[in-house]
Amino acid sequence: xxxxxxxxxxxxxxxxxxxxxxxxxxxxxxxxxxxxxxxxxxxxxxxxxxxxxxxxxxxxxxxxxxxxxxxxxxxxxxxxxxxxxxxxxxxxxxxxxxxxxx
Numbered sequence: 001x002x003x004x005x006x007x008x009x010x011x012x013x014x015x016x017x018x019x020x021x022x023x024x025x026x027x028x029x030x031x032x033x034x035x036x037x038x039x040x041x042x043x044x045x046x047x048x049x050x051x052x053x054x055x056x057x058x059x060x061x062x063x064x065x066x067x068x069x070x071x072x073x074x075x076x077x078x079x080x081x082x083x084x085x086x087x088x089x090x091x092x093x094x095x096x097x098x099x100x101x102x
């Protein structure tokens with residue numbers, strides 16, 4: 001009974017964590033809108049809002065930079081992170097030790 005409750009809580013935590021990522025995307029764009037609105041009357045803001053192409057170009061640039069950062073994370077950071085997490089995972093280490101004995 002308690003084991004099933006714990007599994008359910010863990011599953012809901014995973015759902016919550018995953019949904020936070022998508023909510024964060026929306027929050028990011030809202031923060032950008034507020035930021036640019038505050039600078040609308042500066043020289044940068046006047047230039048930024050005077051051209052029709054600056055906002056779409058900025059959004060495309062944001063996505064390109066995000067994809068590059070995601071690639072760097074996947075290739076260089078995540079493998080080391082998983083290795084570090086596996087070192088503190090008792091079940092994985094037990095399985096690893098059994099394999100290494102064979």
